Amino acid sequence: xxKKILIANRGEIALRIIRTAKEMGIxxxxxxxxxxxxxLHVYFADEAVCIGPPSPYKSYLNVPNLISAAxxxxxxAIHPGYGFLSESAYFSSMCNKHGxxxxxxxxxxxxxxxxxxxxxxxxxxxxxSCLPGSGCFIDYSYxxxxxxxxxxxxxxxxxxxxxxxxxxxxSVLEKNCLKMSWEEAKKESLACFGKNDMYMEKLVLNPRHIxxxxxxxxxxxxxxxxxxxxxxxxxxxxxxxxAPSPFLTxxxxxxxxxxxxxxxxxxxxxxxxxxxxxxxxxxxxxxxxMNPRIQVEHxxxxxxxxxxxxxEQIFLACGKKIIKNKNFFPxxxxxxxxxxxxxxxxNFRPVPGKITHMHIPGGKGVRIDTHIYAGYYVSHYYDxxxxxxxxxxxxxxxxxxxxxxxxxxFVIEGIGTTIPFHKKLMQNDDFLxxxxxxxxxxxxxxxxxxxxxx
Numbered sequence: 001x002x003k004k005i006l007i008a009n010r011g012e013i014a015l016r017i018i019r020t021a022k023e024m025g026i027x028x029x030x031x032x033x034x035x036x037x038x039x040l041h042v043y044f045a046d047e048a049v050c051i052g053p054p055s056p057y058k059s060y061l062n063v064p065n066l067i068s069a070a071x072x073x074x075x076x077a078i079h080p081g082y083g084f085l086s087e088s089a090y091f092s093s094m095c096n097k098h099g100x101x102x103x104x105x106x107x108x109x110x111x112x113x114x115x116x117x118x119x120x121x122x123x124x125x126x127x128x129s130c131l132p133g134s135g136c137f138i139d140y141s142y143x144x145x146x147x148x149x150x151x152x153x154x155x156x157x158x159x160x161x162x163x164x165x166x167x168x169x170x171s172v173l174e175k176n177c178l179k180m181s182w183e184e185a186k187k188e189s190l191a192c193f194g195k196n197d198m199y200m201e202k203l204v205l206n207p208r209h210i211x212x213x214x215x216x217x218x219x220x221x222x223x224x225x226x227x228x229x230x231x232x233x234x235x236x237x238x239x240x241x242x243a244p245s246p247f248l249t250x251x252x253x254x255x256x257x258x259x260x261x262x263x264x265x266x267x268x269x270x271x272x273x274x275x276x277x278x279x280x281x282x283x284x285x286x287x288x289x290m291n292p293r294i295q296v297e298h299x300x301x302x303x304x305x306x307x308x309x310x311x312e313q314i315f316l317a318c319g320k321k322i323i324k325n326k327n328f329f330p331x332x333x334x335x336x337x338x339x340x341x342x343x344x345x346x347n348f349r350p351v352p353g354k355i356t357h358m359h360i361p362g363g364k365g366v367r368i369d370t371h372i373y374a375g376y377y378v379s380h381y382y383d384x385x386x387x388x389x390x391x392x393x394x395x396x397x398x399x400x401x402x403x404x405x406x407x408x409x410f411v412i413e414g415i416g417t418t419i420p421f422h423k424k425l426m427q428n429d430d431f432l433x434x435x436x437x438x439x440x441x442x443x444x445x446x447x448x449x450x451x452x453x454x
Contacts (some may be wrong), residue, residue, distance in 0.1 A: 001318055002026055002077040002101065006070045007041070008091075009081030010060060012371045012388065013294070014041035017079050020310040029073045031066060033059035035379050040371050047073050054381045060084045063091050070100050077101040077317065079310075083383065086293040087114055087164070103317045105271055105292025112267060113290040116161050117199055123287045126266035128259055131278070131286045133201025142179060145200075149178055152202055158182055160189035161197035166236025168192060171203055204286065206437040207278040208247050209233065211291075212260035213301045214273055215312055221322040222264035224257040225301050226329050231438050232425070234348065239418070239441075240337055240425065241297040243304045244330040246396060246434025252283055257327055263287070272298075272313045281437075296388070299369055300334035303392040332392050333399045337407070337425075339370075339387040341378045343416035344450055352380040356414035361406040365392045365399075368410075378415055386417070396434070400426055424450055 004027040007014045018028045018041060030045035035054040042048045049069040052059035059065070061084055070078055078095050080086040080102070089110035095102040105113070113119045120130045134148050149156050149172070158181055160168025168189030170181035182198075190196040213225040229245035230238045244253065260275035274295055276288040298309045305328045312320075342348045354377045360368050370387035372378070378386060389410065391402035404426045407419055425431055428449075430440070 002314065004029060004046075004073065004075045005077045005079050005103070005314075006031065006066070006073065006075035006100075007045070007079050007081065008060070008066050009079075009084055009086075010036055010039060010041060010371075010382065012369045012385075013081035013083075013296075014039075015044060015371050016369060017081060017310055018044050020308055020314070024311065024314065026314070029069065029075050031060070031069050033381075035377075035381060038376070040373065049073065054379065056084065056381065063088075063094055066091070067094055067098055067100070070095075071098065075100065077103055077314075079103040079313070080293070082294050082296055087291070089114065101317055103271070103313050104294075105269070105273065109267060109269055109292050113292055114162060116159060116163070116289060119290055120287065122267060123263055126263050128263050128287045129285065131201045131204065134199050142182070145182060146175075146178060149175070149200060152200060155203040155205065156200050157203040158185045158198060158200050160185065160193060160195070161199055162193050162195050163189060164193075166233070168198075169236050173203075204278045204280050206439050207231075207280055208245065209238075209276070209288075209438050210245055210248065210256065210279050210285070211274040211276040211295070212257055213295075213298070213309075214260050214264045214269070214275055215316060215322060216264045216269035216271060216273070217316055217322045218270050218319055219321060220265060220268045221324055222261045222269060223322050223325075224260050224327050225305050225307065226257060226327075227253060228295075228297055228300060230297065231436055232431075232440055233438050234441050238297065238338065240335070240422070241300055242333070242335045242396070242399075243300045244333065247279070249283070252285075253329070256285055257329075259285075261327070263290070271316050272309055296338070296385070297336050299367060299388060299390045300336045300392075303334040303367065303390060304330040304332045306331070332394060333396045334390060334392040335396075335399045335403050337389045337403060337422040338385050338418070339389060339410070339412075339422070340384040340418045341386050341415050342384050342418050344418050344421040344446075346416075348418070350380065350384045351416040352378045353415040354378075355412060357411065358413065359409065359411040361389070361409035363402075363405075365402050366390070366406050367392070372412075386412075389422075400432065421450065 006029040028045040030048040051065040085091040089107040092102040093107040170185040186196040209230045216222040232240035277285045279285045367390040393399040
């Protein structure tokens with residue numbers, strides 16, 4: 001077992017890792033940028049090291065500084081959390097080079113799955129269903145791109161090969177929109193990822209976004225912890241997740257879980273990860289991508305299975321064996337709302353600033369994962385998510401009622417948040433019936449949705 005873990009992250013995920021590590025008797029080291037010196041993860045860790053100025057590239061993405069902090073504090077492992085360097089093959093390999101265990105995917109898995117084309121080709125070899133699409137192209141002429149799109153057949157979707165987080169993606173419903181969408185996607189990919197390698201595939205209209213949580217050990221075995229429905233999205237960014245999905249049948253749940261395990265065992269995946277699928281209205285499913293890390297929404301899987309996924313990550317990194325065919329299915333219903341420092345009435349504009357007052361909800365079946373407090377300053381340098389509200393109960397209806405009550409109790413003053421949006425969503429008839437997909441927010445008038453008094 002590790003003696004000391006350095007957490008190469010910030011915010012609520014850093015706190016989440018610290019709490020589990022402490023319960024396991026493992027010492028923790030927090031790293032922080034100068035703007036984060038008053039963050040709770042700095043106070044609650046056993047040690048804390050400043051790794052640079054506010055810019056992520058000079059602090060949380062600065063590999064030499066992170067490795068130096070680990071060596072300085074004698075940390076024998078690094079947990080990257082999610083985002084930042086959690087999917088960096090280079091960072092993982094540098095940890096290995098310096099004798100520090102990286103609690104996450106191996107460099108080879110990150111290279112294999114980080115490239116969307118490579119990932120899909122691998123899954124096809126494993127016998128997993130994938131959407132028709134192109135290979136990678138960078139310097140193709142527009143005329144050639146047009147021919148590829150015609151061959152796939154509209155509607156299509158353009159994606160960044162090394163993308164993530166909903167960036168570098170454009171849907172193209174008809175041919176006359178291809179050129180503009182192509183240029184926009186390339187430009188965004190270059191700005192976000194430093195690369196503009198792109199590809200195209202068939203667009204599934206009105207799909208469900210279903211991800212299967214998997215665990216893999218160092219001996220080639222894997223299991224799944226069932227699914228999460230992540231279909232409520234805005235600009236390809238998840239806003240609400242729930243487990244189990246109200247869309248899947250029992251037989252489809254078992255089938256998709258078995259496919260995810262098959263995929264993980266095919267590549268001999270190690271650690272905690274997700275296999276993500278798009279599911280059409282006829283319940284045909286297609287591999288979308290794999291995330292070799294812990295997810296933001298891992299909490300709802302913890303709530304419905306009773307497992308601690310951070311603890312499982314640590315155990316698997318230490319060589320724990322998975323019991324073959326021991327998969328987990330939901331015992332409860334759980335729902336997560338991401339609370340962002342954004343103004344929903346102003347097109348979800350980020351609103352950094354000081355939190356002047358706050359009250360956190362509580363009660364049975366209510367979990368709040370957050371790093372904020374009254375007096376905390378929300379910086380513009382980082383992601384706008386400031387909290388997650390997770391409610392759990394025996395039925396979906398009861399879980400939603402708990403969420404309504406929790407959102408009513410949750411008070412954050414001084415900055416705008418997405419709490420009003422979530423309150424409206426919890427009253428929406430289609431959401432209450434479980435009748436939604438990834439285009440849910442595109443097909444409603446968001447302004448009238450937010451102003452509706454019903």
